Amino acid sequence: MQIFFGADYYPEHWPEERWETDAELMEEMGLNVVRMAEFSWTKMEPRLGEFHFEWLDKAIELLGKHGVKTVLGTPTATPPAWIIEKNPEIFPVDSHSIRRGFGGRHHDCQSNETYRMHIKRFVTAMAEHFKDNANVIGWQIDNEFGNSHEDFCMCESCQAHFQSWLKEKYQTIENLNREWGTCFWSQDYDKFEQIPAPKLTAAGENPSAMLDWKRFCSDLIVDFQQVQIDIIREKCSNHFITHNFMGFADKVNYFDLGRNLDFISHDQYPGGFFREDAQEKEERLASTLDLMRGTKNQSFWIMEQQAGVTGWQIMGRAPKPGQLAMWAFQSIAHGADTVVFFRWRTCTVGTEQYWHGILPHSGKPSRRYYELKDFIAKMAPIMKDIQGAMPKNEVAIVYSYDQKYAFKIQPHHRELQYVDQVNRYYEAFYHQNIGVDFVPDTADFSQYQLVVAPLQYIMTPELEEKYKAYVKNGGRLILTMRTGVKNKNNVCMSEDDLPGKLSDLLGIKIADYDCLTDVNVSICWGEKCFEGRKWSDMIEPSTAETLATYGSEYYKGMSAITVNQFGAGKAYYVGTEPDEALMQHLSEFIVQELSLNRLGYAEKGVEFAERSTENADYLFVMNHTDQKQKLSVEGNWKPVLDQKSELLPFDFNIFKK
Numbered sequence: 001m002q003i004f005f006g007a008d009y010y011p012e013h014w015p016e017e018r019w020e021t022d023a024e025l026m027e028e029m030g031l032n033v034v035r036m037a038e039f040s041w042t043k044m045e046p047r048l049g050e051f052h053f054e055w056l057d058k059a060i061e062l063l064g065k066h067g068v069k070t071v072l073g074t075p076t077a078t079p080p081a082w083i084i085e086k087n088p089e090i091f092p093v094d095s096h097s098i099r100r101g102f103g104g105r106h107h108d109c110q111s112n113e114t115y116r117m118h119i120k121r122f123v124t125a126m127a128e129h130f131k132d133n134a135n136v137i138g139w140q141i142d143n144e145f146g147n148s149h150e151d152f153c154m155c156e157s158c159q160a161h162f163q164s165w166l167k168e169k170y171q172t173i174e175n176l177n178r179e180w181g182t183c184f185w186s187q188d189y190d191k192f193e194q195i196p197a198p199k200l201t202a203a204g205e206n207p208s209a210m211l212d213w214k215r216f217c218s219d220l221i222v223d224f225q226q227v228q229i230d231i232i233r234e235k236c237s238n239h240f241i242t243h244n245f246m247g248f249a250d251k252v253n254y255f256d257l258g259r260n261l262d263f264i265s266h267d268q269y270p271g272g273f274f275r276e277d278a279q280e281k282e283e284r285l286a287s288t289l290d291l292m293r294g295t296k297n298q299s300f301w302i303m304e305q306q307a308g309v310t311g312w313q314i315m316g317r318a319p320k321p322g323q324l325a326m327w328a329f330q331s332i333a334h335g336a337d338t339v340v341f342f343r344w345r346t347c348t349v350g351t352e353q354y355w356h357g358i359l360p361h362s363g364k365p366s367r368r369y370y371e372l373k374d375f376i377a378k379m380a381p382i383m384k385d386i387q388g389a390m391p392k393n394e395v396a397i398v399y400s401y402d403q404k405y406a407f408k409i410q411p412h413h414r415e416l417q418y419v420d421q422v423n424r425y426y427e428a429f430y431h432q433n434i435g436v437d438f439v440p441d442t443a444d445f446s447q448y449q450l451v452v453a454p455l456q457y458i459m460t461p462e463l464e465e466k467y468k469a470y471v472k473n474g475g476r477l478i479l480t481m482r483t484g485v486k487n488k489n490n491v492c493m494s495e496d497d498l499p500g501k502l503s504d505l506l507g508i509k510i511a512d513y514d515c516l517t518d519v520n521v522s523i524c525w526g527e528k529c530f531e532g533r534k535w536s537d538m539i540e541p542s543t544a545e546t547l548a549t550y551g552s553e554y555y556k557g558m559s560a561i562t563v564n565q566f567g568a569g570k571a572y573y574v575g576t577e578p579d580e581a582l583m584q585h586l587s588e589f590i591v592q593e594l595s596l597n598r599l600g601y602a603e604k605g606v607e608f609a610e611r612s613t614e615n616a617d618y619l620f621v622m623n624h625t626d627q628k629q630k631l632s633v634e635g636n637w638k639p640v641l642d643q644k645s646e647l648l649p650f651d652f653n654i655f656k657k
């Protein structure tokens with residue numbers, strides 16, 4: 001499979017006479033793949049059992065003649081009106097008991113048996129029809145699972161499925177009552193059938209029930225996807241199967257969702273989404289891509305890469321000259337093997353009239369088309385060499401959906417967010433040009449010099465043992481505030497003082513803690529003073545050495561950051577959210593101690609990333625600023641794209657050795 005660049009194409013939005021022009025322009029631009037059909041159920045089946053794939057056959061063939069292959073999306077995020085009319089119970093129900101209506105997308109209940117029956121029926125017909133089409137190379141299942149589903153679905157069917165999921169997990173209602181702590185507020189259940197989906201209550205909610213609900217919702221989506229995977233795998237054994245992920249979105253656990261896909265895809269919109277006006281920070285764009293690579297520990301596709309101004313009702317800034325290309329380059333730098341731009345041409349109808357494509361409304365090539373065309377011409381020769389290439393990072397950050405869910409349920413501090421905390425550590429290494437992998441807590445840590453595991457709030461005996469073994473064998477581990485607090489069912493543990501069974505690994509005990517609602521604390525590290533935010537753990541070291549102490553509040557003088565030698569390794573504990581300066585100080589201290597390898601040196605705004613094959617290492621550098629930047633790349637790196645030792649605004653280059 002040698003596909004590098006493509007576009008998301010909606011031939012059904014345009015008169016057929018235009019398709020040829022589109023195909024010619026795509027070929028001229030260097031595109032060789034399109035994704036199509038992921039929302040066009042009614043066009044393919046306007047009435048029950050009446051299939052119309054001929055328009056799609058035509059488009060596929062025409063594009064194929066211009067060297068453009070097709071990835072087909074299954075249109076299951078848009079159940080047609082004629083299905084819903086007969087079975088309105090397919091509409092999802094939210095936590096306010098409101099059944100959502102028609103007129104948008106994602107109006108589906110994923111546990112609904114009637115809907116699943118329609119999906120099986122339709123996907124079987126679609127797979128059967130396209131299985132031998134030489135221009136079709138693969139499938140995208142549904143579209144962005146979890147998108148818009150945050151508060152869905154709490155209908156009776158989903159409630160019943162939740163009850164079965166719980167029955168399987170806890171076996172007896174007595175077990176569930178004990179594990180959920182239903183003795184609190186008289187919440188004991190006599191039978192599983194009494195357990196609600198977590199709709200709005202009069203007051204409060206049970207954190208254990210909420211965590212299980214979030215896990216259930218994720219499992220439901222994985223199962224929903226599997227139904228389609230099974231059909232397509234059986235019928236289309238030559239085609240790949242993927243799904244387009246959404247970075248740090250969390251309705252579904254992406255480690256689970258990726259398991260049975262050939263590779264994952266991701267949708268990357270650096271310009272931000274229509275609900276927020278701010279463009280995403282470069283660091284967050286990088287970490288998003290690294291998380292996506294980490295979900296399967298494998299290179300991936302971008303199925304939607306920003307190609308113009310983003311916006312639904314409200315729009316973002318116009319990407320500056322060079323910026324769209326540089327953002328696409330960044331995706332490749334972090335592990336994308338193929339980049340598909342969203343979308344080919346800006347739509348004149350529907351919700352996304354202002355989510356701009358490569359071509360403007362008029363369909364006439366303009367700046368975006370030529371910029372991306374040049375980009376593709378420049379990149380295509382190197383793309384074949386880096387297919388499948390992965391970085392050789394020395395640092396890993398543990399990413400966990402359970403921890404994320406638990407903090408969503410109880411954030412502690414008004415502004416404490418799991419993803420934000422994780423990214424603070426990521427950024428500290430990013431700014432030193434040190435590559436980072438995201439790994440699940442089930443990963444093998446032994447290949448890493450340093451593992452950073454923020455907010456290990458939910459703790460299990462297995463994970464405790466795993467962290468201990470890693471450090472004992474020479475690994476370096478950073479753990480933080482709110483570690484070892486709860487068991488896997490979101491219940492506070494009480495056998496030991498915090499951080500529980502990890503006390504000996506860390507050589508500390510947490511005497512007390514303080515949620516910094518309205519104040520920051522001062523943190524002293526040697527002669528230097530910094531700030532801690534949101535949380536203070538008052539640390540009493542046993543065997544640990546103190547690196548920093550509190551400089552204010554009644555716990556002034558107590559330890560705030562510690563390090564403990566444990567076996568052949570060291571475990572660090574950070575009892576607060578370090579401000580930027582403290583984070584920098586701490587990470588530089590550790591980078592120096594471990595002599596971690598920096599990819600290069602440059603001013604802030606210049607990013608480095610590496611991918612390696614068996615034959616060569618590739619260093620990607622890019623300039624996120626609108627200023628010229630100097631570069632210093634040490635070692636025997638040879639420039640690949642051009643010979644300059646500086647980067648123009650939004651410029652990029654690749655070095656090889």
Ligand code: GLA
Pocket residue numbers: 143144244267304342352355
């Ligand atoms: C998502 C979806 C696309 C489109 C874009 C723009 O990424 O997958 O279908 O809606 O956003 O809004």
Ligand code: ZN
Pocket residue numbers: 092093109110111112153154155156157158159
């Ligand atoms: Zn439902």
